[in-house]
Amino acid sequence: MGSWSRRTVVTGLVLALVAATAFFAMRLASGNEDAAGAISTAGAVAFALFAAGSAFDVARRLKPGEPLRAQVVLIGLGMAALVMGDFLYWLLESVLGLSPYPSVADVFYVASFPLLGGGLMLALRAFSRGNKQPMPLAAAAAASLLATLAVWGTVLAPVFGDSEISIVEKVLGTLYPVGDLWLLLLPALALAIALGRFAGGRLAVPWVIVAVGAVLMAATDTAYTWMDYAGTYVSGSFIDAGWWLAYAAIGVGMIALADAQGLRGGRR
Amino acid sequence: MSAEVAHAAIGVLRSLVGPAMAVVYVSQAAHALGKDLESLEPSDADLLCVELRKIMGGHCSIAMLETLCDDVRREMTAAASR
Numbered sequence: 001m002g003s004w005s006r007r008t009v010v011t012g013l014v015l016a017l018v019a020a021t022a023f024f025a026m027r028l029a030s031g032n033e034d035a036a037g038a039i040s041t042a043g044a045v046a047f048a049l050f051a052a053g054s055a056f057d058v059a060r061r062l063k064p065g066e067p068l069r070a071q072v073v074l075i076g077l078g079m080a081a082l083v084m085g086d087f088l089y090w091l092l093e094s095v096l097g098l099s100p101y102p103s104v105a106d107v108f109y110v111a112s113f114p115l116l117g118g119g120l121m122l123a124l125r126a127f128s129r130g131n132k133q134p135m136p137l138a139a140a141a142a143a144s145l146l147a148t149l150a151v152w153g154t155v156l157a158p159v160f161g162d163s164e165i166s167i168v169e170k171v172l173g174t175l176y177p178v179g180d181l182w183l184l185l186l187p188a189l190a191l192a193i194a195l196g197r198f199a200g201g202r203l204a205v206p207w208v209i210v211a212v213g214a215v216l217m218a219a220t221d222t223a224y225t226w227m228d229y230a231g232t233y234v235s236g237s238f239i240d241a242g243w244w245l246a247y248a249a250i251g252v253g254m255i256a257l258a259d260a261q262g263l264r265g266g267r268r
Numbered sequence: 269m270s271a272e273v274a275h276a277a278i279g280v281l282r283s284l285v286g287p288a289m290a291v292v293y294v295s296q297a298a299h300a301l302g303k304d305l306e307s308l309e310p311s312d313a314d315l316l317c318v319e320l321r322k323i324m325g326g327h328c329s330i331a332m333l334e335t336l337c338d339d340v341r342r343e344m345t346a347a348a349s350r
Contacts, residue, residue: 062329062330063329063330063331066329066330067325067326067327068326068327068328068329122326123326123327125326126325126326126327127326127327129323129324129326130289130292130293130296130323130324131289131292197286197288197289197292198285198286198288198289199286199288200282200286200287200288201282201283201284201285201286201289201290202283202284203284203285203327203328204285204286207327261328261329261331261332262329262331262332262335263329263331
């Protein structure tokens with residue numbers, strides 16, 4: 001199994017099976033938007049909770065003041081913010097019958113960007129020590145810039161030109177793509193590129209998994225932005241599984257981190 | 269002293285950070301001591317570990333660094349006695 005611990009592989013397979021089953025159920029319920037939406041939200045909350053719990057479990061096993069702990073705590077707080085956002089969104093929309101956008105849920109969604117991005121940037125800085133190369137950040141910034149231009153041309157420019165959209169929605173509508181592409185995609189891509197030099201070592205594996213999850217999250221969010229603008233998104237759409245898999249990957253990455261660092265008894 | 273001692277330290281790091289970065293890390297730690305890989309001796313192990321802790325402290329737990337340094341000291345001493 002090489003650099004991958006048995007626990008990491010088994011957890012990943014179980015979560016993939018759970019996600020596939022839930023996705024099948026969600027698609028079966030696609031004719032009933034309430035049921036499909038409930039499955040979608042429950043899945044997102046469950047996978048984000050798993051990721052936050054896994055991160056806090058790792059943090060608990062590290063000594064206070066360890067640099068690695070700060071990275072893990074930020075990832076955990078970012079995932080916890082997403083749990084709160086999803087929960088409040090569901091509460092407002094499905095229980096209270098209120099409009100969930102814009103709402104207090106957005107505070108938590110937006111807060112998740114600097115938290116997750118901060119954790120990824122700290123990890124990037126740690127792996128860049130003794131590995132000085134400007135390429136990861138430059139290449140990632142180029143990718144983020146291209147994606148930003150694409151989103152601007154297709155969604156943001158028309159939204160800003162629409163006088164019927166409120167200023168709050170315009171600001172929020174900008175914060176989400178900016179957060180996705182500059183606070184999530186950029187550090188995740190840069191980290192993934194930097195970790196290429198650590199191939200064959202087990203310390204890099206957990207962060208590769210986390211970076212893949214963050215890139216998937218940014219991609220899913222961006223796809224949602226496009227679909228929402230085009231009016232083609234409904235709860236239970238295919239892309240909902242993107243969030244599940246992204247959150248699951250971050251959680252599995254945290255489990256892999258605990259194993260790679262020997263933080264559990266009977267490591268690996 | 270031959271490069272065997274340095275290779276012993278590199279061997280300890282290889283499974284953690286991969287073969288490429290293991291060489292980079294041990295070279296940088298040795299350089300910080302004013303040495304090159306060929307001139308490393310078992311008596312350098314403690315200071316080498318101090319430098320490795322500085323380089324790897326951001327992505328390695330303290331517990332793992334302690335184990336790593338124990339292994340580095342043991343393997344460097346064993347390599348010198350071979």
